[in-house]
Amino acid sequence: MANAALTQMAEVIAKINTGQALVVASESADHKLVLTTAATGLNASIVMGNGTTNTALGFTNTAAYYGPQGLGYDYNMADALYCVQATITATAQASMATKNLSITNLATTGFDVECESTSAEDYVFVTAIGTGASS
Numbered sequence: 001m002a003n004a005a006l007t008q009m010a011e012v013i014a015k016i017n018t019g020q021a022l023v024v025a026s027e028s029a030d031h032k033l034v035l036t037t038a039a040t041g042l043n044a045s046i047v048m049g050n051g052t053t054n055t056a057l058g059f060t061n062t063a064a065y066y067g068p069q070g071l072g073y074d075y076n077m078a079d080a081l082y083c084v085q086a087t088i089t090a091t092a093q094a095s096m097a098t099k100n101l102s103i104t105n106l107a108t109t110g111f112d113v114e115c116e117s118t119s120a121e122d123y124v125f126v127t128a129i130g131t132g133a134s135s
Contacts, residue, residue, distance in 0.1 A: 086125065
């Protein structure tokens with residue numbers, strides 16, 4: 001893009017979606033750029049590199065975004081009034097004192113599972129109870 005300040009959303013989306021299959025770019029209803037990883041499961045994430053258009057697009061270097069992993073949903077929830085239960089599993093009792101887990105940012109499009117450390121590799125059982133929107 002010759003001039004990032006004058007670039008249209010459609011151009012940004014076309015540029016991202018051309019020549020690679022790892023990320024899919026689209027535009028949200030409120031005209032924001034949406035990036036979705038093509039990966040699934042434990043490796044489903046998007047990590048920003050040190051790009052020249054990061055500032056213009058609102059990205060920060062090395063910011064990481066992780067999606068719902070292994071839930072199997074192909075549609076959003078009807079509303080954000082659902083319940084999520086998360087339990088750490090396969091971790092010995094002696095190691096539990098340093099394990100903290102929280103479910104945050106409930107939205108129709110998903111939620112975040114946060115843990116005490118970004119290096120945590122514990123297994124977590126997640127159950128979402130609520131009403132799904134029409135697919």
